Structures are given as C-alpha cells and as structure tokens.
Amino acid sequence: MSIFDDRAAEVLQSLPYLLQGLGVTISVTLLALLLGGLIGLMGALARVYGAAPLRAAAAAYSRTIRSLPLLVILFFLYFLGSDIYEMSVFTSMVLALGIHTSAYQEGIFRAGIQSIERGQSEAAAAIGMTPFQNFFTIVLPQALRRCIPYWGNEAAIVLKDSSLAYVLGLTELMRRGQYVISRTHQAFLTYLIIGLIYLILTLVLTRGLSYMEKRVKIPG
C-alpha cells in the first residue's frame, strides 16, 4: 500500500465530505472561545477589582481548571450531562472547551487590564465617570488591544483542541477523517490533508487577528 495507489483518488474525492466537518470544528471553536471569553473576562474582573473572597474564588477556579486535562473536563461534563439530561456531544464539547480556555483567557485579560496605568482610571474617576464607565470606556478598550496577540495564540490552541471531540463521536474534521481512513486505508494521506486544513484555519485566524491588531493600533 503506497500513498499513490488508486485509493488515493478516493481520499481526494472525500474532501467535500471532510470539509463538511469544518462547520462543526469552526462552531465548536467559536462558541468555546466566546464562552471562555465571557467566563475569562468575569474571572479577570473578579481577580482585579473583586473583594478578597471573590478574588480567592476566581483564582482557585483558574488554578483548578488549568490543572485538569481537557479530556477529563470533557468526560466529566459529558457523563454528568447525560446523567441529568440528554446533553449532546456538541454541547459537552463546547462547554468543556469553553471552561478549559476560560482559565487561560482569564490570565490574558487580567494581564491586559493590569497593564493599563492606574493614572488613567484615576483621571476618569476625577471627571466623574462611574467605575462601570471607567472600565468600559477607558480600561477595557486599551486592555483588549494589548490582549490580541496572546488571545490569538489561545484561539489557535482552542481550534486545535476542538479535534478532541472525536473521542465522543462528534463528526468534526478528525472524526470524518477516521471514517475516510477506514474506507480507504489511506491514513497518511488523510491526516496530511487534515493537517493542511488545520494549518489553513490557523493561518486565517492568526492573520485575521494580526490584521485586526494593526487596524485598531493606537497612533503614535
């Protein structure tokens, strides 16, 4: 069996079938990033501005999540979820990946927020801004700009981690790849193609973000 036997053509013909998994991969990634972003931002707020107990709770959350393998979180949620009600594999994966990335995004957002000089917040307070206005008009817009490159790294990791959903049978890219392999026995070529697809996705993501970074760069 070589890479170029007649079944190789069959692999290439399966490309549309593979690409159908792209939708699932991308939705899992985006939803997980969004969920993780929301939890992460709240965690960062709690750790920067919260009272001592809240700070401690948020720190404990991050530390715990970071010390758990994604697979453990995924299985835990999936089996817990299917005990309580019929939670789909898709939902389990989004939740698991979202929670997993939230701990890392928390760190990114926290560093971004803390990097904004305190004087700017004091000046905002001095013209009568509420803490809420202060955060959303002064601190967050600058913090997010500084977060973009680090957030981009995390987004690329989440994209690749979404492939883990294949263990529960979610028909995303990886799972579809395995079906193609079982039909064609062309593991090498199939994984090569899947690798290329992930490469392209990652490139699009990181290029897109660095374009955005340039677009919102503060002049001077």
Added chain:
Amino acid sequence: MTKSIVSIRNLHKSYGKVPVLNDFSLDVYPNEVVVVIGPSGTGKSTLLRCINYLTPFDSGEIHLDGQKIDPRKTNLNHVRQQIGMVFQDFNLFNHMSAFHNVAVGLVKVKRVNRGEARSRALDELERVGMLQYKDQYPAELSGGQKQRVAIARALAMNPKIMLFDEPTSALDPELIEEVLAVMKSLAAAGMTMVVVSHEMSFAREAADRIVFMDQGAIAEMGSPSELFANPHKERTRQFLSKLGYRENERKDESDG
C-alpha cells in the same frame, strides 16, 4: 465674608501608623488661586486627592459650594464633575485623540448631545491653544501639549474649582512655560484654583495666597509678597531658600 467654594475642615489621614494629613483646614474662596508649597512627602498630593475623594480620609469634612459632602449620601461622581483635577503625569486616555480626551466626559458623564459636546470640546482645546492638535493621539504630543489637553479635559466638565498637582514637574524645562501660561490665563479669567507647584514665577504672578505645608498641616500662610519677602518661621525660610537655589540652578542651565 463670601462663601467658600471648597472648605476643608480638620482633615486627618494616615497610611497605617504614619500620619499624612494632621488636622488640616483650609477655605478656598471664589476666584481665588491658592498655591501650596512644601517639602516632599508632606502630604500635598494626598490633600488634593482627598478634596475630590480619590483618596478616602480618616476624619474631617469637605464642603463644596456650601454643601457638606457625605460620601455615604452624596453621589461622589457628581461631586468629582465639579472639581477639575490635573495630574503630574497628565494621565491622558491613550487610546483617544486629544479631541476625544476632552469630549468623552461631556458625552459619557454629562450626557451632552454629540453636536454640543463637539463644539464645547473644540472650545476648550482652543482655550489651551491645542485646537490644531485635536486629532493627535497622546503618544504624538509633547509633555506640555499633553498637559494642556489634560487641562482642557478637566475644564470641559465646567468645574467650580481646579486642582493642579505639580502640573509642570514632569516637563522638560522648555515646555513648562506653555503650561504655566495656560494656568495664568485661567487664573486671570477668574477660575478658582488650588495649585501644588514650586514654580515661583506662577506663585508670584497668579497666586492670591501661598500655603506652606509641613508635616501634614499648614505651617504658614500668606500673600506671595508677605510670605516670600518676610517668612515668619525658620522652616519656611529654609524651604524658600532651597527653592531659590533650584530656581537659580535652572537659570544657570539655560544660560550655559
């Protein structure tokens, strides 16, 4: 006797066990310019920051325009709108153009409509001579220009009093004058001001009263001519002579 704009009564503030403000009292009257001088660490910045409640204090009262401020009942954000503050390091909003730095308070805090906010912001920029730089970002401005924008930002809120905390001490010597000129024109226009500054030219020209602060309290107070010509206390005399040296040193530098 006229009513004071700001009345500071028996302020006490300590950091841990270290007292910083020690029963400090001062009344500032309409159109008055009070210049506060004193050695480093004596509580000048703390004093200004207590007036607008950026720093909480242990006891004492602040009255603004005859009203006692009670932080539990009074909306402090509303109080702060009426008290302009200018910082040593400008503290401009770095992601906003000079124009937006000035307009943002009008839009977000005062909820003025965009058209009016725009024209008022442009007026304030013009007042500090920064109209032509309205689209520049802070990183594109010199220190003196940044400080002028910071002054315009505070003025845009239409405050009853302006507080300045060493507004020129982070500036290169050649940029100090442009900021002092703006402050002098404000004083001449009748703005009530409390200025922590060791710029003697400003104190001589614009101050109605000089407060010499030492160890968290007023050591000596008087008109510039009284206090500079004839200080009563030895501490004041020593401090003023040190300032004199500093002024001479700078003259020497610019001569040489």
